[in-house]
Amino acid sequence: MSDHILAIDQGTTGTTVIIFDRETRIAGRAYAEFTQHYPQPGRVEHDAAEIWRVTLDTAARALKQAGLAPRDLRGIGITNQRETVLAWNRHTGEPAHRAIVWQDRRTAAFCDELRARDGVTALIRSRTGLVVDPYFSGTKLRWLLENVPGLRAGVEKGDILFGTIDTWLIWNLTGGAAHVTDPSNAARTQLFDIHAGRWDDDLLALMDVPARGLPVVRPSSAVLGHTAADGFLGVAGIPIAGVAGDQQAALFGQACHGPGLAKNTYGTGSFLLMHTGAETLRDPGPLLSTVAWRIGDEPLEYALEGAIFVTGAAVQWLRDGLGLIASAAQTEELARSIPDNEGVYFVPALTGLGAPHWDPYARGLIAGLTRGTGRAHLARAALEAMAYQTGDVVRAIEAQTGITLTELRADGGAVGNGFLMQFQADLLGVPVEVPQIAETTALGAAYLAGLATGIWQDREEIRATWKPARRFEPGMKPAERDRLYRQWARAVDHSRGWAAEQGQA
Template sequence: MSILAIDAGTTGVTALVVDAEGAIVARGYQEFAQHFPRPGWVEHVPEEIWQATLEACRVALRGIDRTDLVGIGITNQRETVVLWDRETLGSPRRAIVWQDRRTASLCTEMAAHEERVRELTGLRLDPYFSATKLAWIAEHEPHTWALVASGRYAVGTVDSYLIARMTRGTWHVTDASNACRTLLFDLELGAWSEELCDLFGVPTDALPELVPNWGTAMVTEPRAFLDLRLPIAGMAGDQQAALFGQACFEVGEAKCTYGTGSFILVNTGATPERSDAGLLSTAAWRSPDGELSYALEGSIFVTGAAVQWLRDGLQIVGSAAESEAIAATVTSSDGVVFVPALTGLGAPHWDPDARGTILGLTRGTTRAHLVRATLEAIAFEVRDVMATLPMPPGPLKVDGGAAANDLLCQLQADQLGVPVSRPRFVETTGLGAAFLAGLGAGVWSSFDEIRDTWALAATFEPDPAVRAQADADYARWSRAVERAKAWA
């Protein structure tokens, strides 16, 4: 038995085939375009996400015995909002991406509601989340919004859109891990909030039905999805899926995913724990019997995207993988500090007006210093978040593409002063979707069975000899962050 897992990320879609031992036996990947119509705006074309999904799955399924597949798991970039026609499944506008900052002024205007929004949702009133994006569409595109209000257009996150496409419009659903990122979800009740929908002007009828994270009854339509008729047996937002994929099932277990951004999640169990230090309270997953599990999250907007910017924007590295070798040619950044606030700052600073800042340049600065400063910035940003946790940081499980970078993992261990553990498979976002679907489809019967599939690949121990220098470097980083704030 095996599972097809679809990881619809911010820059591309990855498809994995995962067997009953938890091993990734096949993969496919397809990038899609990023659109930046104005400074601070980020958009995707929904049809391009769908086509990338189809192509990634085609590649992963080459040479695979399809009769061995028993289910599909889906994980996705969260907070991004998609509109589509319920009849044609076409989208009337581009998706507004989680990184988009166009609603910063709207959040400022709504500041009087901040405390109540945080009380109900566990989130901040920030452009990051979905509801302000929908309010922006309602204000600036009234003809489009009229069709939302009339019921012709559906509203959802990327998981909802993909499931609609895979089932030819039969299902309009999402789960708690995505719903809780919209500013429209009552975290403790585990349901859409009429109060919040009224506040942001979003009709509840346009929103998806809420379903458990595994064991649902949705089935793909073969004519729409690669001739496959399979249950969509598991689903979760990308960071909660990674928490699940890292087998962080016990209270206090934590993971950090290095992707486009970086996200630290700590399992807090059956009770939503609140933070006054810039962390978010979030739903982790909901079982078929309705039991909700929660997490604390630190959301960092730009980490891997900073390396992508070095590649595509500055063109000083040929690939993201090349960054480790280039950075290793120097023993330090030689005083260069890069604050990659390219879309503002997330946790724990929460400043949408911060902007990317490079300090400490001299005539002796080379591209190697800047590349190393970029990797150091990722480690610093994670330390910023870990320092706000209500419990002492323990060993940190890491995953995502940049977790394959040994230099980054060592820098991270040195900054945190705790071991960093890297699993056999760093694609734990997709793996988590596979585990959820496997629970739903009967591949695994318990969390313990899933935990048994987790395997350690490497541990990076902090070097006591560099502790003083690590703290000095972090202090310099903290000064640079203050200079990057409130720039726009």
């Protein structure tokens, strides 16, 4: 058996599989997109069966590129889009409904009802560290139970299982033998007490979700199960040894293992996390307190998070929705082709606004258009919006913690865009570092699995492997930075509450 870990990075728009060796060299890599379903405005769904098929195909292609057979793997690590949730039949493996994606807003009205009840917001905040928002899984599960015929009865009979995407993949990999999740994913359901580390009866009653369908919560770095011969490319016995939600995996992969260290992942959305140690922040304000991970039998560790719903997805919209660009990479050339934004701002609230605004009724807005506005301005505005939204979260974190950020570690697909990274450094006024391995989400899953299977002995050994590839130093004058922020804030204010009168979220 070789010292190779296969990491499955199951994202919102596609699945990436990367095979790492002990020196974190990439032996094989494959990627495939899957279908996005938009049945109604504000609704986003995935076909979980398609995700499973894509995962198997992508893993097979990555192994072929690496020249490895499945039996050569030391273990498998999984990282996933976190709040996306589904239900399936434990006997047939058939999903009961399409998975409801984290971006989905269909439960906004129920969230309004929860906020209107005395003490509910405080209860959810104190137990979960989360705000009341359709983003999280609990209200999505409630919707499935109320709208899919026979689902609740199936749960009561023990025929139906719930899970986030990590749970779905593990269940399939093990041939149905393991129905498990880890604390970083459980913490995003609004059903899990992050202090006690268990499913919470009061929250389950509040959402009217039966506990019977929920997975067992296991550590993020531990052997959670083994592949079945009919579950993973015909090979049984490979340990599934690392699991974490995508943003926590990226935090681990960026070697942000101690309090005060922060990273931002630029993907479909962007997620800025700061490690806060073994204690949660009791008053996170407009941010989220969440579980970072649990390593074996060690105590839970926590993070402070700002979740931004749409960043890279805005560029994808320019490409697929408007046809303004042929590829995401084209945005850098377009952005550099004009000297500044000429007053054009794009607030990409295409599925509402996340932190620090938390407005499910916000809608996308482009402001400052003139006769001279062209596609270069829209491309630049989409890139700048990623940086502005990140800046909003950084300002909120600094206000809540009293800690001034001294650098930001960046990862995700958009870090290859030099214009964006430089503008981000300029806007924050601190250096932005990009690691040699930009896909730190997959790397974090590999690290967690490698710790549990003995490839790496401890976190010190892992930290020694982290190296920056590029460092962007800030160069913008504070007065210019403040001027840009003021205009951005005006645009955000105009986007807020846009869909409230239509009753749509």
